[in-house]
Amino acid sequence: MLKATRFLWEKTRRIQNQFAEALEIPQDALLDLPRITMIGDAQLYLENHKGIIEYSTEKIRVSVLGGSLEIIGKDLTLKNIKPDEIAAYGTIKQLVFVK
Amino acid sequence: MLLARILNFFWGFCIIRVAGSRKERFINLVITEKIPLWDIRQIDEEELWAKVYVSDIGKLRHIARKSRCPFKIIAKRGLPFLLLRAEKRKGLVAGIILFMIMLYGLSSFVWFVDVQSEKPLELLTKEEILAEAESLGLKPGQPKGKIRTDELARKMAVNLPQLTFVSIEIQGTLAKIEVVEKKVVAEEDKERPAHIVAAKDGIIEEILVLAGDPRVKVGDTVQKGQVLISGIALSKKIDSQTGEPIEEGLPKIVEAKGIVRARVWYEAVVATPVIETGQRKTGAKKEQWSVRLGNQKQIIISGPRTAPYQSYEEERQSRTIKWRNLNLPVEIVHTIFYELETYRYNWGREGALKKARAEAIEELKAKMPINSKITDSKVEVLEESDKLIKVRVWIETREDIAVKQYFQPETD
Numbered sequence: 211m212l213k214a215t216r217f218l219w220e221k222t223r224r225i226q227n228q229f230a231e232a233l234e235i236p237q238d239a240l241l242d243l244p245r246i247t248m249i250g251d252a253q254l255y256l257e258n259h260k261g262i263i264e265y266s267t268e269k270i271r272v273s274v275l276g277g278s279l280e281i282i283g284k285d286l287t288l289k290n291i292k293p294d295e296i297a298a299y300g301t302i303k304q305l306v307f308v309k
Numbered sequence: 310m311l312l313a314r315i316l317n318f319f320w321g322f323c324i325i326r327v328a329g330s331r332k333e334r335f336i337n338l339v340i341t342e343k344i345p346l347w348d349i350r351q352i353d354e355e356e357l358w359a360k361v362y363v364s365d366i367g368k369l370r371h372i373a374r375k376s377r378c379p380f381k382i383i384a385k386r387g388l389p390f391l392l393l394r395a396e397k398r399k400g401l402v403a404g405i406i407l408f409m410i411m412l413y414g415l416s417s418f419v420w421f422v423d424v425q426s427e428k429p430l431e432l433l434t435k436e437e438i439l440a441e442a443e444s445l446g447l448k449p450g451q452p453k454g455k456i457r458t459d460e461l462a463r464k465m466a467v468n469l470p471q472l473t474f475v476s477i478e479i480q481g482t483l484a485k486i487e488v489v490e491k492k493v494v495a496e497e498d499k500e501r502p503a504h505i506v507a508a509k510d511g512i513i514e515e516i517l518v519l520a521g522d523p524r525v526k527v528g529d530t531v532q533k534g535q536v537l538i539s540g541i542a543l544s545k546k547i548d549s550q551t552g553e554p555i556e557e558g559l560p561k562i563v564e565a566k567g568i569v570r571a572r573v574w575y576e577a578v579v580a581t582p583v584i585e586t587g588q589r590k591t592g593a594k595k596e597q598w599s600v601r602l603g604n605q606k607q608i609i610i611s612g613p614r615t616a617p618y619q620s621y622e623e624e625r626q627s628r629t630i631k632w633r634n635l636n637l638p639v640e641i642v643h644t645i646f647y648e649l650e651t652y653r654y655n656w657g658r659e660g661a662l663k664k665a666r667a668e669a670i671e672e673l674k675a676k677m678p679i680n681s682k683i684t685d686s687k688v689e690v691l692e693e694s695d696k697l698i699k700v701r702v703w704i705e706t707r708e709d710i711a712v713k714q715y716f717q718p719e720t721d
Contacts, residue, residue, distance in 0.1 A: 261337040267351045288349035288359075293340050 244274040246305070253289075254281060254298045254305075262288075262296070270298055271308075280306040321363045321387030328356050329378035338372045363389065419451050420482040432471040432490050439486075441469055447477065447484055456484070501715055503564045505538040507531045508712040511571035521565030531571065537711060538565040541718075562718045569711040572684070575676060577669040578691070580699040583661045585654045588620060593648040601627070601640040618648040661698045662688055669702035681708035 247255040256272060256279065263278055264271035265288065270281040286300035327335055332355075339346045349359040361369060366382070373380050395402045422442060424435045442448070445464055447456060458477040465486075466475040474489035505521065513529045521538040525531055541560045597612030616623070624645040630637045656664060666688050685705035692699040 261340065262333050265333055265336065265349070265351065265357070287351075288336070288347075290347045291336065291340055291349065292345075293343055 242275050244279065246279075248302070248305075251283070251302045252299065254302055256296045256298070257294060259294070259296050262291075267300070272296060277307060277309045280304070280308060282306065317360075317362075317387065319388050321385070321389035322360050323363055323366060323382045324358055324360055324384040324386070325366075325369070325380045326352075326356060326358055326383050327373075327378050327380045329376070330355055331376050332357055332378055335372060335376040335378040335380075338376055339369070342368060342372065344368055344372075358383070363387075416482060417453050418482065419447070419453055419456065419479065419484045420449050422447060422449060422484045422486065424486045424488060426488050426490065428490070430488075430490060433469065433488075438465075438469065438472075438488060441465055442484075442486060447486075453479055462486075500564045502540045502562045502718050503713045503715045504536045504540045505565045505567055505569065505711045506714045507533055507535045507537055507569070507571070508710045509533055509571075509573050511573040511710055513537075513569060513571050514707060515568070515570040517568045519566035519568075520563050521567065523567075525569075531710075536714075537569050538567045540565045540716065565713075567711060568709055570707055571710045573681075573706050573708055573710065575673045575704045575706070576701060577672050578699065578701050579665045579669045579672070580692075580697055581656070581661050581665045581668065582697055583656050583658065583694075584696055585656060586651065588649040588651050590622065591648045591650045593618070595646045597644040597646070599642045599644070601642055603638045607642070612644070613646070616646050618646060620649040620651070622647045622649055658693075658698070662690075662700065665698065665700045666702055669700075670704065673702075673704055677706060678708050681706040 242258055244259060245257040247257075256274075258274070259279075260273040260275065262270070263273050265286075267286050268282065268284065270286055270288070272279045272281070281298055281302060282304040283300050283302040286298055286302075288296065289299045290297040329335070336346070336349065344365045345362060347360050349357055351357045363385070369380060422439060424430075424438045430438075442461075442465065445461055445468070447461055456477075456479065458479060462475040462477045465477075466472055469475075471491055472488050473491050474487075476487045478485045478487065510532050511530075513525055513527050513531060516523060516525065516527060516537070518538055520542075521540055522542040523538050524536050531537065540563055542563050543560045595613055595617045597609060599607050599609045599612075601607045624647070625642060626644075627640045627642045630639050630641070666686065670683070670686070683704055683706050685703075687703040689701045689703070690698065691701055
């Protein structure tokens with residue numbers, strides 16, 4: 211059952227992907243993908259997030275479409291949180307997508 | 310970002326401390342409830358600090374219960390809290406308000422009245438103008454709103470006929486009265502008894518009498534101060550028998566007028582070296598910047614430490630650093646060293662004479678009226694050696710030597 215839903219979900223995504231490519235629409239707009247903007251290693255803005263999983267000064271884990279995003283660094287603070295956007299300040303060392 | 314901070318200040322916010330192991334859930338719940346939460350910072354394992362608006366504290370209590378993360382308000386910031394605190398210190402607030410009211414109130418009065426004039430006042434004194442202004446109602450302590458500057462200026466101009474222009478301008482608490490006095494009626498328009506006398510020694514070349522009685526003829530030698538045209542004119546009548554003029558009646562006292570041109574001499578003794586030696590700038594220069602602290606230490610910033618030439622001329626400019634009225638004991642000194650060289654120049658006899666004449670004329674020109682013409686010049690050698698030549702230079706000019714000398718007529 212779980213396998214079937216997953217298969218369906220992935221199929222719809224593929225179709226959506228093809229649509230986006232054909233119509234030249236930015237993928238984040240259509241597919242709800244996260245958009246990440248970084249300013250050096252000091253500031254990170256993440257749009258289209260699905261909630262925070264974990265927060266500490268060394269690691270922020272944010273749920274995004276199709277997995278989670280790990281921000282690893284030092285002295286991380288959540289400068290601003292809105293329903294669709296997160297601003298993280300500090301010294302960012304790594305950015306990892308976890309499926 | 311700054312704007313947001315200013316808004317936050319006016320709105321008022323709290324810093325809260327959230328404890329518990331499920332603080333991520335707390336944050337997520339806050340997000341879904343669309344409650345603004347910012348500057349989230351982890352302090353240690355099970356504790357984080359965040360900022361939140363005062364108005365949202367009530368909603369947070371509900372979330373805290375749901376996520377089992379109790380929170381505590383640790384600080385309150387912003388204007389609403391300041392106002393709350395001010396309520397407890399009523400005296401201070403009252404003082405501030407009173408101060409502002411007084412400042413505003415006092416600045417709506419005129420406290421100073423000043424008179425200004427482009428030229429120095431001659432017909433009136435400052436006090437007279439101020440007294441007139443005061444009698445019209447412009448004086449220290451008067452509310453600004455009461456003063457109609459245009460009307461007042463017009464009235465002042467009428468009341469003080471010596472003034473052609475009056476303008477009143479209020480600058481802050483200062484009322485500035487700007488005045489222009491009427492031109493002083495030239496005294497020359499009125500006839501005043503006067504002689505025309507010689508300004509210098511000379512020989513009369515030409516005499517033109519407009520008013521008065523001439524006392525000299527063309528060709529006369531006159532001395533400085535001698536009356537040329539007298540202001541005491543005797544009415545003359547030519548005797549029909551002898552053809553001689555006869556003076557008759559009482560003398561008429563007039564202001565003598567006329568032009569008297571005369572030959573005038575000037576002389577000067579000038580000594581010039583035939584062989585000139587001296588020092589002159591070579592054109593090479595070095596600049597030095599230094600800072601002097603107080604009166605003692607001089608710190609050289611750029612340029613040579615000591616004079617870079619054997620013979621030199623120094624030009625020094627120092628500037629003190631000023632801040633408002635404060636004179637700092639720091640001086641910036643700019644020194645320019647000009648290199649000098651000794652030179653020797655042989656003018657020759659003819660050259661020296663020429664130079665002496667030019668120098669003498671230059672010197673004498675200061676004594677001559679501007680429009681005088683040099684008609685003749687003579688150079689006489691007084692002393693001569695290999696090195697030095699000493700000459701006397703004569704210059705002859707033609708110029709107007711008439712000068713008015715007013716006198717008091719004797720009253721009989």
